[in-house]
Amino acid sequence: MTLTDRYLKAVAAQLPKATRDDIIAELRDAIQTRMEDREESLGRPLSEAEQEAVLREVGHPLTVAARYGSGPQHVVGPELYPWWMFGVKVALVAMAAITVIGLVVRVFAGDMMAGQAIGHAFANVFNGAITIVGLATLAAFIIERQKEKPAFIRDWRVKDLGLFEIAAFDADSVSRALSENGPTQTGSSLGGAADRAQGRVRGMSSQMSPAARGVASAIAWAVFLLWWTGLLTTRDLRPIDLAVTIDGVSYSQLVIQTLGLIYWPVIAYALARIVFGLARAAMPGSVRLTGLGDLGLSVTRACFYGWLWMASPLSPLIRADSLQTMIERVATMVQTHDWALATILMLVVAIGFVTSLFEASGALWRLVTGKPSPGADRLKPSLV
Structure with a gap:
């Protein structure tokens, strides 16, 4: 087997079967032409080392086979x-x-x-x-x-x-x-x-x-x-890694129970946010579309905060039966500088609920009127 045959065999191994024979025949003719031109310029047959030099000029078999491949020869091209x-x-x-x-x-x-x-x-x-x-x-x-x-x-x-x-x-x-x-x-x-x-x-x-x-x-x-x-x-x-017990309350267990209940709803919500984000990017001028999406997402968040307040495993710790009770708990925390985790969670959930309702009202305005919400220049929606 000559060096050319070995070279072409290595190239053929990288080519699809449907086009392999035609490509190898074309490549053999091109290599043979180079060999003959070199022999003519030297006035004698090429040595083995000179034949290998010609083949090296043609290129490595992987590189040569790639030239005949279909599709891009890169993972991420310059445009993308x-x-x-x-x-x-x-x-x-x-x-x-x-x-x-x-x-x-x-x-x-x-x-x-x-x-x-x-x-x-x-x-x-x-x-x-x-x-x-x-x-x-x-x-x-x-x-x-x-x-x-x-x-x-x-x-x-x-x-x-x-x-x-x-x-x-x-x-x-x-x-x-x-x-x-x-x-x-x-x-x-x-x-x-x-x-x-x-x-x-x-x-x-x-x-x-x-x-x-x-x-x-x-x-x-x-x-x-x-x-x-x-x-x-x-x-x-992960919540399971968190081992926190405050005032005799195992918050880690409460969080694990809560997350177990909302695991699939959170997945559905995240998928909805992804789809809505892509839809907003595809149709940036559709005020009513974004209003409808924001309304649904805001109402979903409000329901989530309401569930945390009324029926979740955390509810007994964070729920306040009246506004006066909530104010008293906050006042006590500020006066005593005892930053109780339950009170902080109560405030987070309450603020989240009110904020979700406010965002829902703005989204409803855009859906009905087709115009940006009043004060939209001052209150831009966040990335998430």
Whole structure:
């Protein structure tokens, strides 16, 4: 077997059977022509080393076979790469938010030291980042191999470009935020930096178009759904890992019971948020559509808070029979500086319920009138 035969055999192994023979015949003729031209220029037959040099000029068998392959020869192409990078950044921000909230709860509950929480936060974000990048790459791989690229790549509007301002919230932004107050006042500096960072995110959200908020919301809720179902693994952020007993009450058991009851409803709600976010991005000018979606989601949240208040395992701790009782509990907590967890949860649920009703009224206004809610410029909807 000659070197050319060995070379062509290696190439043929990488080709589809339907076109293998034709391609090999064409490639054999091209190689033979090169060999003959080289022999003519030298005036003698080629040595084995010179034949190998010619074959090396043709290219490695894997590379040559790829030239005859169908479809793109890349995972994420240059046209889709900026979208891939943007999606990864938004997803990582959502993952970091989930991680920070979970660990802050554990530190507040006294179940974990602050230094330990910081170490676990880095581990969680790193592990989550691997999953996010992998899923984003898989999605991009599938999109690249479609006959037509999605409409969001081909059709875009200048007024929707505020979406990409989220991608500017990167490590450099966080570093600048942490260094603005200097290194001498660590506690106040971190707190001020967090407030400024949150302000920047809110500012970007308020400037984004409905399409921008829809895409960002869909990505954020997709990350939450992956975390909720356990596909996005994290350390020490599961309720079962939380062992908190305050005033004789095992909050960990109550939370586990509550989450067991709402597991599937939360999945359904997250899927609805993802679908609604994509619908808002596809039809950003439809005020009534967004009003209908926001109305349904707001009413769902109000029902959830009402269930927590009236019938959940946490209800005996957080429910107040009257407004006066609620005010008295809050006043007692403030006067005694005894920040009872049950009272804090009561306030969170009550505020969430009232906020959901307020958002539902605004959504109903948009649905009926087809116009933005009064004060919409001051109260932009959040990403989630």
